Amino acid sequence: MGRSYVQISFEDRCDIARRTAEGQSVRQIAAALDRAPSSISREVKRNSGRTVGYKPTYANEQTRARRWTGSKLARSAELREAVLGQLARGVSPELIAGRMKRDKAVERVSHETIYRFIYAELIRTKDFTWRHYLPRGKSKRGIRGVRGGSPASFIKDRVSVHSRAPEALDRTTIGHWEADLVSFAKYGQFVLTLHERSSRILLATRPDNKSAELIAEHLRCLLLAVPEDLRKTLTFDNGTEFARHFLLHPLGLKTYFCDPHAPWQKGGIENAHGRIRRFLPRKTDLETIEPEHFHRIITAYNSTPRKCLDFQTPAEVFLAKVLHFGCESTWPPPRP
Secondary structure (H helix, E strand, O other): OOOOOOOOOHHHHHHHHHHHHOOOOHHHHHHHHOOOHHHHHHHHHHOOEOOOEOOHHHHHHHHHHHHOOOOHHHHOHHHHHHHHHHHHOOOOHHHHHHHHHHOOOOOOOOHHHHHHHHHHHHHHHOOHHHHHHOOOOOOOOOOOOOOOOOHHHHOOOOOEHHHOOHHHOOOOOOOEEEEEEEEOOOOOOEEEEEEEOOOOOEEEEOOOOOOHHHHHHHHHHHHHOOOHHHOOEEEEOOOHHHOOHHHHHHHOOEEEEOOOOOHHHHHHHHHHHHHHOOOOOOOOOHHHOOHHHHHHHHHHHHOOOEHHHOOEOHHHHHHHHHHHHHHHHOOOOOOO
C-alpha cells in the first residue's frame, strides 16, 4: 500500500528555515521531519528568494501564488460571457447567482464572485467602464459597517416596532404616524416630516439643526395641530435625533422604533420622501427656498391623487376620516 503525501505546512517551513540556518544538511532535516530528502530539497530550491534566502512566510506566499489559477469567471470564457451579458441587461449579481442555483447549472458562481471579478478587472485594466455592469455603478465597494454600533442601544425607553398594536399595520385606522428627516447636501439642512399611515397625509417643517431637543419640539408643534384622538402611535428609525421621543408621550401617543438597518418597517414615509425628492433633490439649497414655496410643495404632495387611495388625494382622505371620526365621537349627544 502506497504512502500518502501530506503538504508541507507553515510550521514545517519554520522548522526547515531554523535548521537550514543552523547549517543542517537536507538529509538531516528530512530525517527530523520524517520526509523524503527530495521533498526538502525541492521545497528549499523552489521557495527561496535570491536575496532573502529561505524564509517561511515568503515560501508560503510562493506556494499559494503557484496554486492560484484566477477567478472562475476569468478561467471560463463561456461562463464569463453569460454573466456579463446578464449584467449588461441590468440583472444584479445576486439575481444571476440565485437563478443559476435554482436552475442547478453545471457552471455557476456566487454573487460575491461576480462582484470581486468586476472590481478586480476594474483595477487591473484601469478601465472604469467596468463599473457600469453593476446595479449602482460604483467604482469602489462601500465600507461595510461593524456590528454592535447601532444607536438603538443608546436610546432611552426605546420600544420595538414589533410591540406596536396590530391595528397600526393594516392602515385602516387613522392616527398612526411615522417620522423621519430628509437630509440635503449642504451641511445642517434638513426637512422633518410626519406621515400618517392610513391617509398618507404629510406634515413637514424645516428645523435649524437635528439636535434631539429641537426635533422633539418641532414634532410636538406639528402634532398639536392634529386632534388629540388622532394621536395614537409614532414610529421612528434609530437616529439619535429622535432620542428625546419620550417628551412626546404627554401628547397621548406611544412611540416605537424600527429594527436597526430596517427603514422599510416605516415604508410609508420612505415612499413619501422619494416623491418629495422630485421637487427637493438632495443638492437643493434650502436657503433659496422661500417658506411659501416650501408649503406649496407639501400642499402639492397632499393634493396629488394616489392609486393606493383609490385615486383620492391624501388631503381628501384625511379630512373625510377626521369629519367621520368627529361625527362618531359626538353621537349620541350628551344627556342634559
